[in-house]
Amino acid sequence: MITAALAGNPNSGKTTLFNALTGANQRVGNWPGVTVDKKEGWVKKDRSLRIIDLPGIYSLSPYTLEEVISRDFLLDEKPDVVINLVDASNIERNLYLTTQILDMGIPTVIALNMMDVVRKAGDRIDTKKLSQSLGCPVVEISALKGEGLEDLLREAAAAAGQKKAPFERRFSAPVEQALEKIGALIAGAVPEERRRWYSIKFFEQDAKAAEKTGLAPEALGAIDKIIKEGEKALDDASASIITGESYDYITGITSACIKKSRKGLSASDKIDRVVTNKWLALPIFAAVMIFVYYISVTTIGAIVTDFTNDTLFGSWIMEPLAGWFEEIGTAGWLASLIVDGIIGGVGAVLGFVPQMLVLFLMLSLLEDVGYMARVAFIMDRIFRRFGLSGKTFIPLLISSGCGVPGVMASRTIESERDRRLTVMTTCFVPCGAKTPIVAMIAGAVFGGVWWVAPSAYFVGLGAVIISGLILKKTRPFAGKAAPFVMELPSYHVPAMGNVLRSMGERGWSFIKRAGTIILMASIVVWFFSSFGFVPAEDGGGTSFAMVEEMDESMLAVAGTKVAVIFRPLGFGFWQATVASIMGLVAKEEVVGVFGVLFGVEGDALGLVEDGDFGALSPIAAPFTMLTAYSFLVFNLLCAPCFAAMGAIRREMNSGKWTAFAISYMCVLAYAAALMFYQFGILIAGAGFSLGSVVAIAVLALIIWLLVKPAWTEKKAAAPLAAEAAR
Amino acid sequence: MGNLRQVEVGSTVKVVKINGEGALKRRIMDMGITKGCEIFVRKSAPLGDPLEVQVRGYELSVRKADAELIEVE
Known part of the structure; x- marks a missing residue:
């Protein structure tokens, strides 16, 4: 078996070449411990040739994660041959990586891609001469049209494992x-x-x-x-x-x-003149974003999600199944486990998939066309202040619809640091499922005043900004910001095969890696909310059984015990606690659970949607405006639903990072609600208390975190000499 | 003489020296901005920053703060 490493610059057509060579014979994984995709595959016609797709890199410097992964692979795993993909239309910069690969002394074959673009521009490249100068075979290919691939594989197989003559380049x-x-x-x-x-x-x-x-x-x-x-x-x-x-x-x-023939502007240049034009750039950007949002969240996304959740899983699967179980006399708990626990849980996973596929299709298109780099170019000025990448805009935007695809949209951010920071903050943006909570509080407690809904978005965005400012100074994030020296690739017509494959890969990886966590969590919550210790039917003692109403469940019992920790936030009653926990299944559950626990007549969620807040008055009873808003703040910012947690787990590719992200959200939510409530009652004239002291301390801590100098790693900056002296 | 930030949009300059150190400097150079190469400043982003420049036949975006590290003539 021959192992070939596929190396090349980003935007050189590497994914297209990899797909053309391996077809369906590929496996997507992660490089150990990091969030970078690792793809490997086998050549379609010759299964003895294994290809490892290295991350797209410009250099083998020791600074970025992708570069370190690539060079460690080349050094330690010793592939038999390197296939170095070179974009002929951008040859100078592409050959820079080539010189570094050749320095390593591994047999190398250069695949010269996009020669059609070069010819079209009227330029000519003498490949024979190029091959002689570099001392390695050069094969002209077109990854998109699948041309020259057989020659490439033949050359690669011939070069594999051969003792290579040292690279003949001489410095001064x-x-x-x-x-x-x-x-x-x-x-x-x-x-x-x-x-x-x-x-x-x-x-x-x-x-x-x-x-x-x-x-x-x-x-x-x-x-x-x-x-x-x-x-x-x-x-x-x-x-x-x-x-x-x-x-x-x-x-x-x-x-x-x-x-070179020195022709005029290329088509790509002409497009760019319009698309990032001083006056047109922002309107075009807004139009593109609105289109993406409209398609993937508002229309197609929402329609297919509602269909899978309500119709497919609700009406077509769960209801008939429940009826059938009843008919054949299945034990109630078993029927409930299968219908509500398992199928409900699977539905929670799969329900997001269609919407996600639509979104991924959009994102892959933007990437493949070359617009994604322009998004970063246009938005960089705003986002870098908060330690985020310009590309963070898209996850944040999508999260206002649903946090799950929002988190998954962070894929498009190259730097691992920026990606993690985005994943940690994007769920603060109020998603569609949180709007019923906002509407319930605004309608039932605040009498429908207009400012509650917009203020929820300010709270969310405020949390994103403050988190960015705080986290970028902490140890895991400080000083690792990738320099923003970014290529703006030429625009090109998307390769639909690539786009669809990328959509499929992302969707599948969500099902596979986010699915288990969502399913498990859904079943656990189902169990605790459906079972409890109830008075035994014969009158003596209690027995463990399935409960009729949620207020007898173990969750309610636990909620009563736990509720005390929410007392400093103003909503220390058990119903609020239970509702918040049930909100982890899906945020709109908060409203439904309140409806059940406070004995609202009818379906609380439906009442909120219809704007019938009179019927919701039992919910408003235990709240004051302050406690209600504090509850809202907490639920907007705390741990997202299980589906989003699953997505976070998938994107972080690390249990530790996932735990850190979720804990951070909960702590921030608690701190924000605490400050809001304590300062609120202080202003309302409740007098200075221990709570006020704590709130002031929390505020002081946050201010300190905002202004303190960034964490620096002196060792990292020290030159080799200092290292040696130690 | 001056740095890349001060260059007017639409003009071509020649790199004299790259200041700074570590990852940033390495990245700037890895992307092909080296001593003696020509840079064409194409435009600045709609919000004023970063810059879009052309170097070695392709488009590159550089923040103005980083452009200050690049001495040109």
Whole structure:
């Protein structure tokens, strides 16, 4: 079996090539411990050729996660051959990665993609000459049309495992001298075929590569001196010297191999002139976003979600099944477990899928067309203040419809740090299922005043902003912001195959990895809310049985005990606690549960939707305006529904991060509701109390978190020399 | 002489030096902005920041704060 690593720049058509080579024979997973997708597949016609799709990268520097993953794979897993995809229409920058791969001494075949674009522009590339200059085979392909793939595979198989002649590129004299001296110092500590590569890495002061060798501090000190000499001779930092000379080397090659025709603006340039035009950019952006939202949330999304939830699972499956169970005399608890617990839980998972597929289709389209990078370009100015990426706009927007696809939409953010921060904050935006809670509070307690609903959005957005500002300074997030030096790829017609495949992959990964958590949680809550200790029928003692009404359930008993922790927030009665817990199943449940627990005549959710707040007055009874709003704040910000938690778990790809995210939301919700209620009663003249002290302390803590300096890792910034001296 | 931030939209400049250090500087250079290369400043984003520049035949977006690190002539 031959293992080939597929490496290339983002936007070079790597996904298209990977799909064209492997077809359906692929597996999507994660690189261990991180949120980066790992794809591997087998060549359709030749199953002995395995292909690992490395993340799209521009360089093998030690700074970004994707780059480190890729180079660790190339160094440690030792693939037999590297297929390096090069976008011929953007050849200079693409060849930069090529030089770094060639330095590693692994047999490499270059797949020169998008030659049709080059020809169309009237340019010519001499591939033979290019192959000679780089010392490796170059195959012209079109990943989109599937052309040249057989040649590519033949070359790859031929090159695999061969002892490759060392890459013949020479740096300037001072660098070569330094590399030679370093090479002599590290001989023996590194594999011989990697000596050149390690020499270059040491010269670049690449701490990650140096770590791998475990070289003695004395040797590191000597190397440091050699670097200093080189830097002095060329008057630049060593890493910059290497990068600069790499590009000079590439320019030398391209000027010999490429004939440019100097035609006018390309079609992509013309599109961009309009789309990110000073005046038109924002209106076009708004139109695109409204369209995406309208299709994936308001219309198609809502229709298919309602259909799967209410009609498919509700009327078509659950009701007939319940009736049938009754007919054949199944035990009540078993019927309830299957219908309400399991099918209800499965429905909660699958109900989101159609909407998600629609959204993913939209996002994949935006990505494939090239507009997603423009979203980041346009929104960057606003979002970077809060430590977020411009692309965070889309998850936030979608979350105002539903947090589940909102969380999943964070996929499009490249930097893991930004992605995690987005996943943690996006559920603060009030979703569609939270609006009935808002409407209930506004209608039943506040008499329908207009400002409650908009204020809920301000609370949500405020939480996003404050969280961004606070979290970006904390240890897991500080200082790791990926530099925003972003390629704006050429616009192109989307490859529908890619778009559909990406949609399918994302949908499936939600079912698979978010599904289990949602199903389990739904069953657990079903159990605790359906069973309880009730007076035994023969009159003596109690027995454990299924309960008629929720107020006899274990959940209600536990709720009564737990309710006390909500007393400082003003709603320390058990019904509010139980409703909040049931809200984890689905947020609109809060309204339904209140209806049941306070004995509202009819379906509370339906009454809210109809605006019939008179009938809801029993719900309003235990609340004052202050406690009701405090309850609202808590429920807007606390842990989202199980489906969203499942989505968070899937996107974080880590139990620890998921727990951290959910705990953070709960703590923030508690703190916000506490401050709101305590300052509220203080202003209303209730007098200074312990609660006020705590609220002031919480406020002070938040202000401190907002203004404190960011957490810095001094060690990370220290150069190699300091490391060696220690 | 000056830095990339000060360059007028629509003009082409030549890179003299890249200041800064660590990941940011490396990233700027990895993307092809190296000593001696030409940069065409295409436009600034609708909200004023970042900039869109053309370098080595492709479009790149750079924040103004980062553009200050790039000395040009």
